Amino acid sequence: MEILIFLLVSYILLSISLMKVFEKAGEAGWKGLVPGLNFVVWARLIGRKPAYAALLLVPIVNIFIYAGMCVDLVRSFGKYRFWHSALAVIYAPVMFFWLGWSKEEKYLEPILPAERAYFQKIQKAREENKARLLAKLERNNPYRKGPIREWVEAIVFAVFAAAFIRLFLIEAYTIPTSSMEDSLLVGDFLFVSKAHYGIRTPQTVLMVPLLHNRIPGLDAESYIREPSLPYFRLPALESIDHNEPVVFNYPEGDSVYVFPERTWSIYDYRRGTISPRRAREIT
Incomplete structure (x- = not known):
């Protein structure tokens, strides 16, 4: 519930910030308050086709699409430094609020x-072998990436590729029982194809x-259950x-632990994905 409240408040702040950002870009401010439409306009402001916003509906993929859109929007305001992009990715409502409400910042x-x-x-x-022009263009290139940004982008791409492969194509498993x-x-460890018998969408x-079900070190799940x-x-x-x-998913039946917040199977308990607090209660 806390995560849902945080996401809802963040979205409201994001919408209010986008309202002012859109006005600076020559768009009607009210479009920033309309769910769905605000992301379509956002995509257009960074030079993407409106249909690009539909990728935000794809789990896992949407995280990286959203991060890329955040970075491109601040760069559309002439903010090319690494900390500009980092702040936009970490918490976009704050960065966009500054861009939208600050009188000094302008959409380019x-x-x-x-x-x-x-x-x-x-x-x-x-x-054309124009050495002087080439040197001038490269020297004044505002889009040149620094080494930190190149490393960050490489890591983000690697995480995206690994997450996509794990979610839709192949995942590593260990044998849990002696059957x-x-x-x-x-x-025993083995790699399992998720495509042969039909990819199951998230x-x-x-x-x-x-992450598999839980966030290490935190008594919290790594996903939201609603919606x-x-x-x-x-x-x-x-x-x-x-x-x-x-x-296959562990068959539910007698080996189930029922708690007010959710139901855990014996398989969850054996894998250590069950809440530590609930695991202590079981033992």
């Missing part, structure tokens, strides 16, 4: 087309990448044959 232009045009000038000067001891032993709209998406599975690449090993 959609950053992505401007950046592409500048690099086309550099490429043209390089192809397959003739071929697999308890504790049922949460927001989760922390690369939730309906169960859906994409078409399978092949059907399940007899005697093929499969990974």
Whole structure:
């Protein structure tokens, strides 16, 4: 509940900030207060197609799309320093509030087309062997990335790629029980394809990448349960044959621990994903 309240308050602050940002960019301020429309306008202000905002509906992917849109919006205001981008990603409502309400800050232009045009000038000067012009363009390049930003972007891309692969394609598992001891032993590691029998789409709209159910060190889940998406599975690449090993959700039944906030299975308990406080109560 605390997370939902935090997200709701943050969204309200973000909408109010976008209202002023849109006004500076020549858009109607009320568009910043309309859910969905505000992200469409936001995408257009940074030089993306309006349909780009639809990617915000895809779990895991939306985290990185949102972060990229935050960075591109502050850069559209001429803010190219690393701390500008970092603050926008960490908590965009604060950064956007400053951009929108400060009289000194002005919206310049959609950053992505401007950046592409500048690099086309550099490429043209390089192809025409205009050394002096090339040196001038590279020296005055406002879009040049520093080493810190390059490392951060590389790490973010690596996390995104790993999260996407883990969520939709392949995930590592350990054998939890002795039911397959003739071929697999308890504790064995294996990689499991998530695509062969149909990719199951996420049922949460927001989760922390690369974590399984709980956040280490915190007595909190790594995803929000509400609002939730309906169960859906994409078409399978092949059907399940007899005697093929499969990974499935632990069957619920007698081995279930029921608490007011949720129900935990024995599988959750064995994997250590159950709340530490509840685990102590069980033991």
